[in-house]
Amino acid sequence: MGTKSDRYYIEQVLGGSMNAFSHLVDIHKDKAFNLAFRICGNREEAEEIAQDSFMKAYRSLKDFRMKSSFATWLYRIVYNTAVSLVRSRKKNILSLEEFPADAVDFMSMGKNEEESVLEYRNSLVNFALQNIPEEDRGLITLFYYEELDAVEISRITGISRNNIKVRLFRARQKMAGIIRKAEMKNIYSNDQAGIK
Amino acid sequence: MTRQELNDDELLRDFLNTGMTEKAPEGFTTKTMTRIRIESGLARERFPSGKKIPLISVVIMALLTAAAILVPAGETAGFGSSLLDKAKEPLSAIPSISDFPLPAISLPEWIPYAVAGILIFGVFDFALSRIFHRE
Numbered sequence: 001m002g003t004k005s006d007r008y009y010i011e012q013v014l015g016g017s018m019n020a021f022s023h024l025v026d027i028h029k030d031k032a033f034n035l036a037f038r039i040c041g042n043r044e045e046a047e048e049i050a051q052d053s054f055m056k057a058y059r060s061l062k063d064f065r066m067k068s069s070f071a072t073w074l075y076r077i078v079y080n081t082a083v084s085l086v087r088s089r090k091k092n093i094l095s096l097e098e099f100p101a102d103a104v105d106f107m108s109m110g111k112n113e114e115e116s117v118l119e120y121r122n123s124l125v126n127f128a129l130q131n132i133p134e135e136d137r138g139l140i141t142l143f144y145y146e147e148l149d150a151v152e153i154s155r156i157t158g159i160s161r162n163n164i165k166v167r168l169f170r171a172r173q174k175m176a177g178i179i180r181k182a183e184m185k186n187i188y189s190n191d192q193a194g195i196k
Numbered sequence: 197m198t199r200q201e202l203n204d205d206e207l208l209r210d211f212l213n214t215g216m217t218e219k220a221p222e223g224f225t226t227k228t229m230t231r232i233r234i235e236s237g238l239a240r241e242r243f244p245s246g247k248k249i250p251l252i253s254v255v256i257m258a259l260l261t262a263a264a265i266l267v268p269a270g271e272t273a274g275f276g277s278s279l280l281d282k283a284k285e286p287l288s289a290i291p292s293i294s295d296f297p298l299p300a301i302s303l304p305e306w307i308p309y310a311v312a313g314i315l316i317f318g319v320f321d322f323a324l325s326r327i328f329h330r331e
Contacts, residue, residue: 021232025225033220047221051228058232122216131287166215176204179211 016190136171
């Protein structure tokens, strides 16, 4: 079952088997959810976006020409749905003061040190992502999490390759700045509290 | 890449590791498939009701046409004929076409019936579409 390709399930769905689509959802749900979450910044909305995207994919499957992979096509739907949703809501610029936690706060949640550090880093990344334009959040996610190249990202987002490089450069610079500042704040507050 | 760019890239690679991708919530596939099933079911239900309207009209039209052809002229007695007479009453009040100085046109006999039929079924279609498309 797990060895069957996307194409196999697509053909099954087009042949009238709706259940075959559940395999496609199962295979791609985490990547779709992660992209939606990194762009919109909250789990409830991300779930809604991912579900809507699968709905759209199901409805338009007959128009999918298989020129790209199903994942690329689905990413495009998720990216557009998420960016449209974020654009439609009020802009909310976060300041570094609003990033409330450091690694020590996560340790109090009953997790071990390694898990706590990962949680802290993940929330810091999300915080930094929310401080860059929504299109760039998608680019960063596709480039760093999914490890896609500029050509593939261009296919998904419709942004030219050169523009992707420029946008990635700016987004990277801004996010790195935010992360460094948060880390400095973290070290400073831990020093003040006497934590080594 | 400049030294600064390399540092930024390295920092982000360190923080954005692929192991920390957000996972879809539990039951996501089931919920999504339920939504798809419900929405496709609704779409399917909407389609036949839309098709019923012309179908009913066509059936009734066919029955009436068959009746008109099969029932010999002059045998429409009773309720049908009285209804036809009632319908003719207001028409008799309208001045005859021959009263107007228009060139004499000889139309086939069935034309007025066809026009009346189209009007009646137009109204009938409209009423049916209102019934079937009511949410």
